[in-house]
Amino acid sequence: MTLGTLIARNLRRHLSRVLLTAFGIATVILAFNLIITTVRAWYGGVEASAPNRLIVRHAASLSIHLPLAYRDRLASMEGVTGVAYANWFGGVYREARGFFPQFAIDPVSFLDLHTEILVTPDEQRAFLSDRRGCLIGSRLAEQYGWHIGDVIPLKGTLYPGDWEFIVRGIYRGSEPTTDESWMLVRWDYMNERRQQQDPDRAGTVGWYVIRVADPARAGSIAGAVDAAFANSMAETRTETEQAFQMGFVAMSGAIISALKVLAVALNGITLLVLANTLVMTVRERTRELAVLRTLGFRSSHLVTLVVGEALSIAGLGSVLGMALTIPANHLYANFVEAKLGNLFPHLDWHLGVLILSASVTLLVAVCASTIPITAVLRANVARDLRHIG
Amino acid sequence: MTLLWTYSIRNVWVRSSTTVLAIAGLALVSLVLLAVLMMGNGLDHALIESGSEDDVLLMRKGATTEIASGIYRDQAHIVRTLPGIAKTPAGQPLAIPELVVLVSLAKHGADTPANVTVRGTQPEAFTLRPQVRLTQGRQWQPGTVEIVVGAHIATRFLPNGIGSHLRIGKREWLVVGILDAQGTAFDSEIWGDVDQLMAAYGRDSYSSLTLQLSEQAAFRQIEEAIAADTRLLLQVKRERDYYREKSVTMATFIRLIGLTVTFVFSLGAILGGAMTMYGAVASRIGEIGMLRTLGFTRRTILAAFLFESVLLGTVAGVLAIGSGTALQFITLSTMNWSTFSELAFRLTLTPASALLTMCFAIAISLLGGLPPACRAAKITITSALRAQGR
Numbered sequence: 001m002t003l004g005t006l007i008a009r010n011l012r013r014h015l016s017r018v019l020l021t022a023f024g025i026a027t028v029i030l031a032f033n034l035i036i037t038t039v040r041a042w043y044g045g046v047e048a049s050a051p052n053r054l055i056v057r058h059a060a061s062l063s064i065h066l067p068l069a070y071r072d073r074l075a076s077m078e079g080v081t082g083v084a085y086a087n088w089f090g091g092v093y094r095e096a097r098g099f100f101p102q103f104a105i106d107p108v109s110f111l112d113l114h115t116e117i118l119v120t121p122d123e124q125r126a127f128l129s130d131r132r133g134c135l136i137g138s139r140l141a142e143q144y145g146w147h148i149g150d151v152i153p154l155k156g157t158l159y160p161g162d163w164e165f166i167v168r169g170i171y172r173g174s175e176p177t178t179d180e181s182w183m184l185v186r187w188d189y190m191n192e193r194r195q196q197q198d199p200d201r202a203g204t205v206g207w208y209v210i211r212v213a214d215p216a217r218a219g220s221i222a223g224a225v226d227a228a229f230a231n232s233m234a235e236t237r238t239e240t241e242q243a244f245q246m247g248f249v250a251m252s253g254a255i256i257s258a259l260k261v262l263a264v265a266l267n268g269i270t271l272l273v274l275a276n277t278l279v280m281t282v283r284e285r286t287r288e289l290a291v292l293r294t295l296g297f298r299s300s301h302l303v304t305l306v307v308g309e310a311l312s313i314a315g316l317g318s319v320l321g322m323a324l325t326i327p328a329n330h331l332y333a334n335f336v337e338a339k340l341g342n343l344f345p346h347l348d349w350h351l352g353v354l355i356l357s358a359s360v361t362l363l364v365a366v367c368a369s370t371i372p373i374t375a376v377l378r379a380n381v382a383r384d385l386r387h388i389g
Numbered sequence: 390m391t392l393l394w395t396y397s398i399r400n401v402w403v404r405s406s407t408t409v410l411a412i413a414g415l416a417l418v419s420l421v422l423l424a425v426l427m428m429g430n431g432l433d434h435a436l437i438e439s440g441s442e443d444d445v446l447l448m449r450k451g452a453t454t455e456i457a458s459g460i461y462r463d464q465a466h467i468v469r470t471l472p473g474i475a476k477t478p479a480g481q482p483l484a485i486p487e488l489v490v491l492v493s494l495a496k497h498g499a500d501t502p503a504n505v506t507v508r509g510t511q512p513e514a515f516t517l518r519p520q521v522r523l524t525q526g527r528q529w530q531p532g533t534v535e536i537v538v539g540a541h542i543a544t545r546f547l548p549n550g551i552g553s554h555l556r557i558g559k560r561e562w563l564v565v566g567i568l569d570a571q572g573t574a575f576d577s578e579i580w581g582d583v584d585q586l587m588a589a590y591g592r593d594s595y596s597s598l599t600l601q602l603s604e605q606a607a608f609r610q611i612e613e614a615i616a617a618d619t620r621l622l623l624q625v626k627r628e629r630d631y632y633r634e635k636s637v638t639m640a641t642f643i644r645l646i647g648l649t650v651t652f653v654f655s656l657g658a659i660l661g662g663a664m665t666m667y668g669a670v671a672s673r674i675g676e677i678g679m680l681r682t683l684g685f686t687r688r689t690i691l692a693a694f695l696f697e698s699v700l701l702g703t704v705a706g707v708l709a710i711g712s713g714t715a716l717q718f719i720t721l722s723t724m725n726w727s728t729f730s731e732l733a734f735r736l737t738l739t740p741a742s743a744l745l746t747m748c749f750a751i752a753i754s755l756l757g758g759l760p761p762a763c764r765a766a767k768i769t770i771t772s773a774l775r776a777q778g779r
Contacts, residue, residue, distance in 0.1 A: 017664055017667060020660045020663060024661050031649075035650060038646055060490075064490075090457065092453070155451060157453045160451040254722050259646070265420075265421060266654075269414055272410050273657065277664060283407075336645060340642060
């Protein structure tokens with residue numbers, strides 16, 4: 001009989017307890033995975049950003065616009081190979097809960113710079129020839145059941161009034177991280193209406209996107225842009241798309257930290273559950289372990305027994321937890337989408353997260369065995385043989 | 390019966406290591422629930438309490454936030470002449486047009502900037518929002534580039550406090566005072582002179598107008614008057630409703646993830662509790678047989694084991710609430726998704742959330758303890774006495 005079979009036999013002695021522990025660990029792993037997935041979703045925009053794009057916005061705040069006249073000056077700067085611009089549109093579909101990001105874009109240059117947005121040539125032509133047209137992401141189309149030719153009514157919050165856009169194309173992302181829940185409408189159409197209603201604010205853009213030939217020079221180009229517009233009527237702040245997205249993540253930093261603390265607390269709970277089972281097991285077998293010692297088992301053998309049992313239970317729990325994560329994550333994503341709309345487009349389960357949670361659990365299992373191990377090592381054989389439970 | 394209660398309590402002591410682990414697990418789960426509730430409470434407090442019962446906010450039709458709204462000077466003048474608005478001691482209508490803008494400030498000790506709300510207003514704003522008080526320094530002088538900053542702004546962005554300078558718009562502003570808004574959203578704002586701020590941003594329209602009702606019933610009257618005036622095109626909202634709407638997304642998010650996680654956890658905790666109690670029963674089968682022989686009924690034994698697990702739950706609940714009290718000193722800051730501006734809030738422990746946590750801890754320990762307790766009660770005297778002590 002090897003130590004391995006001994007461990008297996010021991011596990012079967014209290015099968016119900018072992019299964020309860022494994023299920024307990026599985027629930028913790030499930031919660032851990034959901035949290036990590038949420039944190040990852042937060043960084044979704046950062047991962048999706050391209051290294052050769054810079055964002056130029058007003059130095060004081062994104063809520064202040066830049067003049068359209070900056071476009072030509074940006075385009076003529078050295079190292080810049082393309083300029084696009086966009087505004088946050090801020091429309092509301094039906095009620096306030098129907099939130100999805102809408103951008104008013106310059107159709108030609110924006111699609112030229114954002115190569116990850118894939119539309120067929122036919123759809124692109126249709127979008128370019130219809131001022132009231134819009135492109136929507138496939139995820140958005142699926143969520144609301146929209147097809148090409150459908151009319152989407154929006155209520156403007158930044159640009160007042162009722163708006164109607166006709167779906168001219170449904171885009172897909174070339175990368176798995178591409179956000180497929182945007183609605184892109186035409187800046188020229190929006191600006192036209194703005195000229196009639198709010199001429200003071202017409203002819204301005206929310207931000208520029210510039211493409212640089214060499215990502216390695218992004219820093220110096222950003223500096224050159226900001227220097228060019230220093231002391232003008234609207235000073236700029238230029239940063240890589242990644243840094244720009246990180247800014248949004250950093251502003252919600254406290255919530256993310258809280259989630260991370262929670263993830264650590266979860267592992268603490270695994271530790272407690274597992275340690276509890278092992279302590280019980282070892283206490284019950286006090287006399288048995290003493291007998292093993294008298295038979296000549298060394299401390300290292302006994303330690304292997306305890307750690308082996310811990311790893312087996314944790315392993316079982318990990319497998320269960322990972323299996324539960326996939327359907328649970330799906331439910332969770334649907335639940336979030338129903339309550340919050342498209343705030344979190346990237347709530348998909350990820351193999352890396354599963355592997356992370358499993359390895360952390362196995363590590364925790366080793367830690368959990370330390371408490372019973374100390375008890376085993378301190379044992380007094382003569383006294384333990386008299387032990388009556 | 391009393392004998393059995395003390396028996397349970399003594400048992401908890403005897404198996405101290407298992408008990409400590411079980412209590413710690415239950416307490417952690419309860420603490421997570423409590424922390425989630427406290428975050429929700431803090432956020433609600435910061436946003437909803439920002440609005441006063443008697444105040445009404447006017448914004449451009451369709452605008453969902455003050456930042457996105459605009460009110461022209463002539464519109465503001467028309468509104469100020471409406472009846473139903475409270476008067477200042479000087480006899481002026483208590484209706485203040487304000488300009489709200491966002492500025493990026495670098496947080497002290499961090500290089501990532503955060504968006505901060507700057508509110509151009511008038512000195513009467515203090516009458517309008519009685520929860521805001523000046524705690525240090527003095528009020529800004531109307532017509533000058535002086536500002537007062539909220540308590541959170543002072544601690545997070547301006548370590549030098551009064552006397553420091555801030556660049557807002559195209560001007561340098563001097564900090565002359567610090568506000569205490571009792572944990573509401575105004576603690577995360579900067580206040581200054583409205584006309585100076587408009588000049589700094591080259592704007593000639595306000596963002597919003599806040600007025601105080603002379604009496605509650607005047608709300609409808611003002612709402613109708615504004616709807617009837619075609620020059621106005623404004624929406625009328627009670628200030629409280631405005632702030633409540635702003636908190637919806639954030640609060641929903643926090644509660645959503647928090648409660649999902651707590652739900653998953655509590656399943657784990659019930660399993661953990663059941664396990665502990667099964668262990669307690671299994672190791673005491675001989676004792677149970679003895680008790681039954683002595684004449685204790687099945688029901689008493691069931692009660693004793695249930696009492697034991699509830700005892701564990703109660704201790705865990707007390708521990709969780711105790712730690713929750715310490716959590717109250719934590720201030721979190723986050724971006725409010727509806728306005729894209731920084732909002733600081735403090736975890737807040739309310740009696741209701743403490744009670745809920747206690748009930749939760751007891752409920753999961755009871756659920757976990759019930760199956761093993763039933764098992765203990767079902768054991769027959771003969772089989773129990775035959776069982777070997779382990």
